[in-house]
Amino acid sequence: MISNTATDAVSWVQVIVLSIVQGLTEFLPVSSSGHLRIVSELFWGKDAGASFTAVIQLGTELAVLVYFAPMIWQILSGWFRGWTDKSSRGQDWRMGWMVIVGSIPIGIIGYAFEDAIRGALRNLWITAAMLILFSFVFIAAEKLGKKERGFEQLNMKDAIVMGLCQCLALIPGVSRSGGTISGGLFLGLDREVATRFSFLLAIPAVLASGLFSLPDAFSPDAGQSATGLQLLVGTGIAFALGYASIAWLLKFVGNHSFSWFAAYRIPVGVLVMILLALGVLQPL
Template sequence: MSYFEAFILALIQGITEFLPVSSSAHLILPSAVLGWDDQGLAFDVAVHVGTLAAVIIYFRSEVIALLSAFFGSIFKGDRSKEAKLAWMIILATIPACVFGLFMKDIIEIYLRSAYVIATTTIVFGLLLWWADKRSSLEFDEHQATWKKALFIGVAQAMAMIPGTSRSGATITAALYLGFTREAAARFSFLMSIPIILLAGGYLGLKLVTSGEPILIGPLFTGVVVSFISAYICIHYFLKLISRMGMTPFVIYRLILGVGLFAFLLAN
C-alpha cells in the first residue's frame, strides 16, 4: 500500500465512520474505480484506532463522567443520569455483539456485493429521511429507556449489512423514537466507542494470528489521517444537523446509491 492510498482510504474512513452515509459504500469506490487492492487487516486496525481515539477525545468529558458513574453504580449504588446512560450504552451494544457472532460469516459470503451496498445506501437513506421528518424531537440521550436502548442497539446490529451505515441506522432509530437530532447523534457516537473497541480488538487478534506483514509508514498515516478527519467530522456534523437536519445526507446517499448502480450497470 502506498502512502497516497493510505491517506485517501483513511480520509474516507475517518469522514464516513460518523456520518450517516455508509463507509462501506465509499470504501468500495477506490477498488472498483481505481483497481486498488484490499487494504488488509493491519490497515483496518489502524483506522479503527484513529477513529476510536477521535470520538473518545472529542467526548472526553462525557466519557470520563460515564465511566465514573458506571463504576459508581456498581460499587456505590450511583443512580445518576450518567450512570443510567452508561448502562443504556452497554445494553445497546449487546445486539450487535450477538448478531455479529452468528451472522458475520453469512454477511461476508452473501451480502458484501456492490449491488447490496448500492441498494441499502438508497433504502436506509430514505428511512433516515422518513424518521427525521416524523420525529417529535423531544428527548435527549439521558432519557433513553432500556427498550429504547435495545431498539437502537438492534438498528446498530442491522448496520452490519454493508451499505447501511452504523451511524445512519442508529440515528434513524433514535429519531424514530423521538430523540432530538443532536441527542440522536451523541448517543450514536457514544455507542460507537464500545463497538469500535470490540471490532478493533477482534481485527487486532486476527492480525496477530495471521502473520500479515506490517508496514509502519502507511499504518501511521492511517491512524493520523483517520483521527484528524473523524474529529473534524464529528465537530461539524453536530453543528450542521442542528440547522439543516438530515436532508443533505439523505440527498447525498440517494445520489451515491444511484451513482453506484449506474457504474455497476455500465461495467
C-alpha cells in the same frame, strides 16, 4: 479467496486515500464502509478488506474518545461509583448500562455472521442498494420523529432499539450513525441527543471490532495486507479528520435535517449501479 502475496499488499497511496475517506465519512450517515469499498474498487480494482477497514476505524473511535472525554469520564465514574454506593445510581449509572446493553446486539450478530460480513455482504450491488433504500429511512425518521426528548429522558428501551439498529451497519451502505440516529429519531429523541448517543454506542463495538481484526489486517484471508506503520499512519489520519467531522456534524444537526444526506446517498448509489452495469466496477 485472495492469496497473501506481495502483490496483495496495500500501497501507501491506498492507505492515505482510504484513511481520508474513513475520517471524513465515519460519523456522517453516508456509510464509511460503503465508501471505502467503492473507492477501493474504483481506483484499485480490489477490496482492501474488512479487516483493514476495521483497524483504521480505531482512529475515528479515538476521535470520539477525545472529543467526548469529559462526558465519557463522567459516565464511567458514575457507573463504577454506583457499584459501591447505591444512592449515587443516577443518570450516569443508567447511561453506562445503556451503552453496555445497547452494544450487545452488534457483538452477537457480528460474531455469528462474521464470514458473510467479510465476504458476501461486501458485494457492491448490495452497497449501492443500501445507499439508496436506507436514504428513505432517513427521510421517514425526520418526518415521523417528534424530536422532543432530551438526554435526561434516554432509557433502556432507546438503547436496545438503537443497538439493534446499529447491527444494520454491518452491511456496507447502511451507515452506523445513520441507522442508530434514525432509530433514535423514530423514538422521538432530539436530533442532537440521538447523534451524541449514537457516538457513545459505537465506542465498544468499533473498538472491539478493530482490535479483533488487527491480526487479520497483517495477514488477511481476504483483502489486502498492511504493515504496522501503514495501519498506524492510517489510524492517525482517520483520527484527525474524524475529530473535525464530529465537530461539524454536531453543529450541522442543530439546524439541519438528516434528509440532506439522503440527497447525497441516492445519486451515489445510482451511479455505482450504473458503473456496475457497465462493467467499470466489479461487484466482488
